[in-house]
Amino acid sequence: MAIAFRRIRKVFDDGTVALDDFDLGFENGEFIVFLGPSGSGKSTACRILAGLETPSKGAVEVDGNDITSLAPRQRGMSMVFQHYALYPHKTVYENIAYPLRVRGENEGEIERAVREVADMLGIADLFRRRPKQLSGGEAQRVAVARALVWKPEICLMDEPLSNLDALLRLQTRAELKRIHRELQKTFVFVTHDQEEAMSLGTRIAVLDRGRLIQFDTPQAIYHRPATRFVAEFIGRPAMNTIDGTIEAGNFRAGELTVPMPDPMPGPAVLGIRPEQIELVDQPGPDVVTMTLDIKEVVEPDTLLTLKRGEVSVVVRTLRQVSGLQTGDDVHVRLPASALHTFASQDGRRLS
Amino acid sequence: MKKPKSIGAALATAVWDRGVGVAFLVPGLILLTVILVGPFMTTIGLSFTDLSYALPDRDGNFVGFDNYRRLMRDDPVFWQSVITTLQFVAVAVAVEFVLGFAVALLLSAHIRRRRVVLTLFLVPMMLAPVAVGLIWKLMLQGDFGMLTHYLRTVGLLGEQTAVFSDPDLALAAVILIDIWQWTPFVTLVMLAGLLSLPREPYEAAIMDGAGRFRIFRDITVPLLRPVIALVLLLRGIDAFKEFDKIYILTGGGPGTATELLSVYTWRVNFRDWDLGYGAVCAFMVYLVVLILSAACHTAMTYARGASGNEGRRG
């Protein structure tokens, strides 16, 4: 089963353009992540797929059939909501059983399915509680159970982890991965957290201001970001981006000069990830010397903010640098293989 | 996923999903149109006729603006009742507000069993206005009224006077009775407003060294402004429409001393049976209420915003 967004445009009543020319397709069994900052349209895309919003233009297709006008219940999809949306007046068991009841399953089948999904999520002992008596993590699991109990082909998750604390978020993340592997269903997961996206997605759709910027595997997105925006959004600390110009085989920004093997003269943006900058002991031909401005120790890493004139870069290193003081000279190498270049104007990838 | 069940599914969606908004709203609109907008339009229509059930040859001929002209030029009684109404509304609402707010402040300061006290306190406003009128008629009876007796004992009322036979006393009495009945309303709403106020501004003001009165003036009153406006308008509208109590207590008398607009309108329509002219009076009452309602709607929007109601996704 293939799902496709066909040139979707969504304008809200107040005039905000939530999605514009949104075109995307993926196959069954994938774990697709919609990633973007708030206001990027990622939730809207998910809700349009669910049928909770109607696109202003364009169509949603499943296996080539236009499902744009179908109601949510006719689409065979389920959803986990950000605030879980458990029915406060029903017990946990009844919450999970509800989609089956609405679809008219018989009591025995309901019982069996609820047990199965509850065992998978480890919540069978919560059956008789009410949503109010659940912790955040428990409520979250119940919500997932309710979404999976009737084995929908597609399960949508709209920022389901954003209300959990950090540790629980990590655990649930691992668990979702396991469940996805076991069930072999399509998951569509919305998040603003790039780390979540990178660890969960088989493919990630990065959105910004209503447009699809890049749709690719996590590796490709990390190593070959399509735009400056993607480059800066993926990876923590964010990729260093330096505005400058390329001339005569060199990239120049203020006092900084970096050799560029692939010369295309004109203004450009140079990008390099903090973890790919190498600290070296001696100055050399391809080594830049900079001044240490700020040092933050985030065990086991150390983050160094280095300056040279107007240019400032962040370096993440595992090396012991306890001897370094603010104002010291630091020698760094910017490996050619780790360099990215983007157009100054629209941020498009150049290399 | 099952195959999309094209036509059946589309029809079901049209009725049970997309149709819901309209189908849920229209019956209410139709009902209100029939039982309210219709009569209102009829009132306006009637106001241009000379319809009367009491006078001969006046069976609804079109008379243009004659009734309006009569209202503006030749009806001192109407204008007298406008003045009486304004007195009634202004004094009653002002006193109710001050008293009610004061009691709300008292109650908001950690009184134990607040719910019980409030419930008892609300008794007057939950009574049918007719019952209120009768209760006070009984209390203020000229010869055996309980309150009449005590007022005479302490010398506030002459031996030969009865409250409702003296024009000035009668107006004062109906105002006082309205205050008795509706002060709890002010208390109830203001108390809810007070209890919904955020704590932080108070803590900030205390840290800034503000005293009790300054905090009241600089924090409480400004934060409650929308609620205050709402209370005043709601009470104003209700007082302006006041009919039941007056009808029971004085019938507008003695003379026309307590004849509020609504009572006058009633008299023109149902005592004089002058329906054409009565429609003009009725229309005037409605007009004032409409204007006050518009102000009220604005105040409500602010009050809702102030108490953080209605969280919704955009």
Added chain:
Amino acid sequence: MTRAWRGAALAAIVVVLVVGLTPYLWMFATSFKTRLDTLSDVPIWTFQPTLEHYPEVFLDKEYLPLLWNSVAIALGTTLLSLFVGVPAAYVFARYQFRAKEDLFFFFLTTRMAPSISIVVPMYLLFNYFGLIDTKFAVVLAHTTFNLSLVVWMMRGFFADIPVEIDEAAQLDGHSRAGAFARVLLPLAGPGIAATAVLCFILSWNEFLYVFILASFESRTLTVGIPGLVTPHGTLWGQVAAVAVVATLPILIFAALVQKHLVRGLTFGAVKG
């Protein structure tokens, strides 16, 4: 708060309560007083209670049907208002559409509409359809204000339920209408009950519409009481007995829904 302050505040509250309750209690006591005790020159506070007025007025003077009319009319308008108003409130709470606030304002004005201004044409209308002095006419008249009360109050209750609940119900297999009927209505149950009680009270206490539209067969208790007041020789014991029956249930109801009273009386603008 200091001790002295606390004492003063308490004293003030006691005074307010005494002033507020005495008139009603006096009426209550009067319903159990003999005629002689009521007409005494000096107010009588302790007396031998009598139950004679209640059977006199309700049985001999046949006021019992009025009680039934009150109940029937109040129940009728409550059901009609809820049936039409609750779905409308849902639309106001959940849908965004142009003219929504204008429509909402329209509902507000209907709640405010002075009955004196529309009772004449309403009389003409019902007269035309031969509905004068029927309970149905009064039910419709009372719906003019109760319908908007329902819409205003229930909008707030629905707005308190997260939109995600509707959406979850739709993904669980309900249509929009199904999600409303099967999930939202049960959730809004307490709010609906409170709204219903308020509707009931407002209708029960209403005077002018009943007075004009149904002054004989279908009149209610509120309209029945003044009928006992005559220029000469009012039987105050009977008046008080009817008044007690006409008010006591309402006071109990009001105490039950006190929590939601503020919302009802301010059209949802202030939460209790």
